[in-house]
Amino acid sequence: MTTKNFYKHLLCCLLCCGVAAATTSCKDDDEGMGTPQITGVRACDPAKADSLFLKASTGQMIAVIGQNLADVQKVYINDQEVGFNPTLNTAHSIIITVPTEEKGFRLTAFDSSIKDEIRLETSHGTATYSFKITAPSPSLSLLQARYPRKAGDELRIVGQNLVDIEKVYFTDLTAEQLDTTVWTTIGGTHTDVNYEVVSQNHYLNSRDTYVTASTLKATIPSLSYDTGTLVVETAAGTAYYPFSLYLSVPTITGVNTDMPVPGETLTVSGTYFVQVEQVRYGDVTLSADDYTVAETEDHISFVFRQKPSEGSEAKLTVVTGGGEASIPFYDYSCLLVDFDGRGADNGWDPNASYETTDGTAAPFTADGTFARFNIPEEGSQWWGKMLFFRNSWEVSSFTLPSYDVIPAETSTDDIYLAMEVYDNGSSYNNGDWMGYLRYTVWPIGLDTGDARNQWDNGFAWVNYDEGIGSFTYPVLADIDGQTWQQQWYRHVVPLSVFPCYKGLIYADVMALGLENFRIQSINQGSKVGKIDVCFDNVRLYYRGR
Numbered sequence: 407m408t409t410k411n412f413y414k415h416l417l418c419c420l421l422c423c424g425v426a427a428a429t430t431s432c433k434d435d436d437e438g439m440g441t442p443q444i445t446g447v448r449a450c451d452p453a454k455a456d457s458l459f460l461k462a463s464t465g466q467m468i469a470v471i472g473q474n475l476a477d478v479q480k481v482y483i484n485d486q487e488v489g490f491n492p493t494l495n496t497a498h499s500i501i502i503t504v505p506t507e508e509k510g511f512r513l514t515a516f517d518s519s520i521k522d523e524i525r526l527e528t529s530h531g532t533a534t535y536s537f538k539i540t541a542p543s544p545s546l547s548l549l550q551a552r553y554p555r556k557a558g559d560e561l562r563i564v565g566q567n568l569v570d571i572e573k574v575y576f577t578d579l580t581a582e583q584l585d586t587t588v589w590t591t592i593g594g595t596h597t598d599v600n601y602e603v604v605s606q607n608h609y610l611n612s613r614d615t616y617v618t619a620s621t622l623k624a625t626i627p628s629l630s631y632d633t634g635t636l637v638v639e640t641a642a643g644t645a646y647y648p649f650s651l652y653l654s655v656p657t658i659t660g661v662n663t664d665m666p667v668p669g670e671t672l673t674v675s676g677t678y679f680v681q682v683e684q685v686r687y688g689d690v691t692l693s694a695d696d697y698t699v700a701e702t703e704d705h706i707s708f709v710f711r712q713k714p715s716e717g718s719e720a721k722l723t724v725v726t727g728g729g730e731a732s733i734p735f736y737d738y739s740c741l742l743v744d745f746d747g748r749g750a751d752n753g754w755d756p757n758a759s760y761e762t763t764d765g766t767a768a769p770f771t772a773d774g775t776f777a778r779f780n781i782p783e784e785g786s787q788w789w790g791k792m793l794f795f796r797n798s799w800e801v802s803s804f805t806l807p808s809y810d811v812i813p814a815e816t817s818t819d820d821i822y823l824a825m826e827v828y829d830n831g832s833s834y835n836n837g838d839w840m841g842y843l844r845y846t847v848w849p850i851g852l853d854t855g856d857a858r859n860q861w862d863n864g865f866a867w868v869n870y871d872e873g874i875g876s877f878t879y880p881v882l883a884d885i886d887g888q889t890w891q892q893q894w895y896r897h898v899v900p901l902s903v904f905p906c907y908k909g910l911i912y913a914d915v916m917a918l919g920l921e922n923f924r925i926q927s928i929n930q931g932s933k934v935g936k937i938d939v940c941f942d943n944v945r946l947y948y949r950g951r
Contacts, residue, residue, distance in 0.1 A: 602624075
């Protein structure tokens with residue numbers, strides 16, 4: 407919470423306390439030393455200032471309201487003593503911040519030896535009040551049961567924070583209806599579900615926040631509807647998930663790269679990857695032993711070992727018992743340079759090395775030939791190793807994807823210069839070394855020295871004398887801004903970072919063309935670092951596919 411918001415909420419609490427004080431006797435106001443009593447708890451939130459609450463979340467600031475609450479000596483929540491600021495204690499209130507689990511606070515959801523209660527010990531007596539401190543909000547990620555489902559079948563319910571459960575039921579309303587309407591209670595025809603808790607794995611996640619991986623086992627009741635929603639109501643909130651007695655058609659929401667190289671791990675994300683019958687792309691069909699369906703049934707992974715033939719269908723398809731789903735994949739029309747004969751090398755020094763593998767040599771497995779910048783010690787320089795390619799020795803644009811692949815109105819924000827890369831322990835992004843990649847493109851007829859062609863990875867000096875610089879993007883970032891070591895992955899650069907393409911649409915890019923591109927290693931600093939990066943399959947990629 408920012409300082410500004412803290413004081414805003416604190417002022418709200420004090421105003422709430424003032425309202426409570428106005429309703430108590432003058433005698434109590436003067437003395438405040440009678441029998442202490444808690445009459446309610448208010449949240450320090452301007453939108454909820456007029457309401458009393460019977461529960462709160464960890465880390466929340468609350469105002470405990472009552473009578474004769476002066477001179478509080480100790481405060482207990484869930485039988486655990488918590489700190490408080492005595493200056494925020496009046497005869498009618500005390501303001502407390504509920505501790506977090508990360509600071510050792512225990513919840514009744516995980517410790518049955520404590521009770522849901524606030525206890526104030528004053529110099530003249532003790533006051534208690536039943537009050538619930540909740541776990542984080544619940545979520546559902548998976549319902550598992552064989553299809554077709556029927557009454558009496560076992561249903562496995564998987565999610566997070568499915569604790570302090572108050573009710574589990576089905577409704578005939580769809581999850582889409584619940585997503586798109588405003589509701590305080592879930593309507594429709596309810597059918598209660600009998601369940602038991604299988605596991606509650608309470609742990610600190612990567613953000614140092616406690617979460618609970620939850621699994622429930624339930625029995626499907628007799629339903630008067632085939633489709634609807636499973637709902638789990640907990641003390642902290644409500645979670646729901648779509649349900650059907652019959653297998654739903656799968657969807658593919660994405661794939662981590664559209665043009666992998668052999669040896670790269672491919673992950674297909676989506677929904678309803680249940681009873682998967684086939685995974686295929688182009689003219690390649692995988693056997694059941696080649697791919698793995700996640701237990702969560704929302705992604706499929708496999709090691710890419712064979713590229714599809716050029717001219718075969720540019721799609722990846724997953725077939726299940728409920729139907730099939732496809733996504734554009736390995737579209738050769740997007741490919742500019744593959745280092746296996748597609749594109750012409752300008753041959754400028756210092757040129758990248760071009761290495762060939764049969765697709766099995768570790769660690770740099772690749773599709774035939776790949777390019778490599780391999781510089782064990784790279785000091786200050788302005789003209790480093792490069793990939794410098796054109797479509798052909800005649801002045802002409804690379805053949806760009808048709809409007810069927812990238813729609814004409816697509817913004818250059820969503821079109822990328824993409825390539826598979828393998829970073830073998832380079833010094834990029836270490837916060838100290840000022841090395842980066844310089845990307846240059848040449849639309850037809852634009853002077854090669856024009857600054858509109860160039861992008862320096864967003865590099866800028868913060869303090870040149872001290873050798874401190876900054877980057878708009880991490881060097882070799884993927885589409886989510888992440889970088890990886892010792893593995894192939896898709897690296898992208900939006901076309902909109904080049905001034906010559908900024909603010910345009912794809913129809914403009916087609917009109918301007920793309921005659922050449924260059925990727926060059928640059929190090930403006932004096933510190934020495936290592937560069938070892940492999941490149942393959944340079945292409946255009948459209949994010950909307």
